[in-house]
Amino acid sequence: MPLHTRHLLGLEGMKREDIQLILDTAVSFREVLERPIKKVPPLQGKTIANLFFENSTRTRLSFELAERRLSADVLGFAASGSSVAKGETLKDTARNIEAMKIDMVVIRHSAAGAPHYLSRVIRSNVINAGDGAHEHPTQGLLDMYTIREKLGRLEGLHVCILGDISHSRVARSNIFGLLTMGAKVSVCGPATMMPRGIENLGVEVYHHLDDVLPRIDVLNVLRIQMERDAGRLFPSIREYHNFYGVTRQRLEKAGRDITVMHPGPINRDVEISADVADGEHSVILQQVLNGVAIRMAVLYLLSSMN
Amino acid sequence: MRQLKAVIIDEAGMERTITRLAHEILERNRGAGNIVVVGIRTRGEFIARRVAATIERVERVALQIGYLDITLYRDDLLGKLEQPQLKGTEILFDITGKDVILVDDVLYTGRTIRAALDELMDLGRPRTIQLAVLVDRGHRQVPIRADYVGKNVPTSSAESIRVHVREVDQEDAVLLMHPETPEP
Numbered sequence: 001m002p003l004h005t006r007h008l009l010g011l012e013g014m015k016r017e018d019i020q021l022i023l024d025t026a027v028s029f030r031e032v033l034e035r036p037i038k039k040v041p042p043l044q045g046k047t048i049a050n051l052f053f054e055n056s057t058r059t060r061l062s063f064e065l066a067e068r069r070l071s072a073d074v075l076g077f078a079a080s081g082s083s084v085a086k087g088e089t090l091k092d093t094a095r096n097i098e099a100m101k102i103d104m105v106v107i108r109h110s111a112a113g114a115p116h117y118l119s120r121v122i123r124s125n126v127i128n129a130g131d132g133a134h135e136h137p138t139q140g141l142l143d144m145y146t147i148r149e150k151l152g153r154l155e156g157l158h159v160c161i162l163g164d165i166s167h168s169r170v171a172r173s174n175i176f177g178l179l180t181m182g183a184k185v186s187v188c189g190p191a192t193m194m195p196r197g198i199e200n201l202g203v204e205v206y207h208h209l210d211d212v213l214p215r216i217d218v219l220n221v222l223r224i225q226m227e228r229d230a231g232r233l234f235p236s237i238r239e240y241h242n243f244y245g246v247t248r249q250r251l252e253k254a255g256r257d258i259t260v261m262h263p264g265p266i267n268r269d270v271e272i273s274a275d276v277a278d279g280e281h282s283v284i285l286q287q288v289l290n291g292v293a294i295r296m297a298v299l300y301l302l303s304s305m306n
Numbered sequence: 307m308r309q310l311k312a313v314i315i316d317e318a319g320m321e322r323t324i325t326r327l328a329h330e331i332l333e334r335n336r337g338a339g340n341i342v343v344v345g346i347r348t349r350g351e352f353i354a355r356r357v358a359a360t361i362e363r364v365e366r367v368a369l370q371i372g373y374l375d376i377t378l379y380r381d382d383l384l385g386k387l388e389q390p391q392l393k394g395t396e397i398l399f400d401i402t403g404k405d406v407i408l409v410d411d412v413l414y415t416g417r418t419i420r421a422a423l424d425e426l427m428d429l430g431r432p433r434t435i436q437l438a439v440l441v442d443r444g445h446r447q448v449p450i451r452a453d454y455v456g457k458n459v460p461t462s463s464a465e466s467i468r469v470h471v472r473e474v475d476q477e478d479a480v481l482l483m484h485p486e487t488p489e490p
Contacts, residue, residue: 002389021391028375028394037428040378300378304389 010135011177026297043072066295140173155182163222164193213254308483315480323456328360354409372397379421402430416450
């Protein structure tokens with residue numbers, strides 16, 4: 001039973017059975033990652049280009065590792081110091097790379113919709129590794145995988161996403177994916193970080209962390225993106241931490257066993273306190289490991305969709 | 307639709323064949339001391355379980371048993387439209403230094419076994435790998451032979467063999483089917 005799509009551009013509108021297939025397939029790859037030789041041959045002879053027009057360490061390493069562990073050949077590309085700096089368009093860059101006979105493209109770009117555009121102008125399978133504030137589908141999938149691994153299901157769980165919802169592609173991919181899989185989703189954060197009309201997506205909106213904590217099973221903590229000038233959205237880091245920082249004390253007061261996630265990289269003692277990040281509620285490092293398995297599953301499943 | 311040509315092994319025959327395979331394995335290995343059993347998914351999994359259960363009964367030992375999903379090691383994966391669903395490999399023990407009894411239902415082209423050998427080698431370094439199959443139907447495309455064969459069945463490559471196991475198909479039987487006839 002194959003996927004219903006040739007590309008992974010976002011989780012919005014993705015069929016439930018496709019998400020299910022990716023999550024189930026990732027279980028097999030998770031097992032491969034525990035082997036003495038963590039490499040299997042299904043993508044032998046395939047070439048994958050990683051086009052990262054925007055900085056990334058974790059996602060880029062994770063994709064590269066997933067590609068190598070499937071035995072694909074990997075092409076790297078970073079926008080700085082490349083022909084992009086000389087003014088080449090996205091279309092020309094991609095077509096030139098594709099002319100070298102590649103099979104799949106993984107793209108990260110600061111412009112929302114760049115992967116969608118690319119999928120229309122090149123023949124390769126396109127995987128969105130984050131486009132602007134739009135979507136980051138493999139992050140959404142690995143978050144769902146991690147929740148399912150920890151709690152055994154997604155259906156009927158209540159997941160809250162905390163932080164700067166407006167500027168978060170992680171939040172959007174999680175919302176679309178989790179709602180499709182039958183989870184209940186809330187968002188929490190200051191009004192300046194809440195996009196207008198967010199409740200129309202089918203999520204509940206909270207502005208006080210202590211209100212939502214007693215109701216939820218999972219808390220997905222977003223990073224405060226200081227590099228995107230988040231400083232103008234709240235008075236000070238200390239104030240943000242006082243109102244929205246996830247601390248052990250807060251979690252204990254909620255009286256529930258809440259699983260805490262974070263897409264990384266963490267600002268310790270800003271959005272999450274160090275003892276929570278390293279504590280027994282946290283599945284942050286499992287997310288990183290599961291990310292490789294999810295990306296292997298996505299690459300493997302898309303590789304047969306030509 | 308394929309029509310039934312012959313019942314090659316029936317319910318009682320299956321029992322006897324598996325018992326004989328188990329005894330041959332024990333004889334060749336002088337007991338079950340260093341043996342682990344690995345079945346190839348999906349039908350080989352059930353045959354492996356029964357072979358292992360028989361060995362356990364005869365020798366009064368507990369055997370380690372695992373299952374191999376060779377999908378990721380297939381040589382026809384690229385360019386194939388129907389991508390098979392992964393069922394996953396489950397070998398929760400170290401095969402290094404062991405005598406691995408690899409079990410499958412039907413030995414045909416040998417390509418599945420080639421893939422299984424590659425995957426096993428990636429999982430560790432067994433002392434030996436021995437192949438046990440319920441049916442050998444010939445038509446090898448790679449130089450592979452079985453160490454233990456339940457039954458040799460000469461077939462034409464247009465025919466097909468169906469292995470039914472109680473756990474999935476409600477009956478134990480090996481059936482030889484006529485070549486596919488076009489719908490009238």
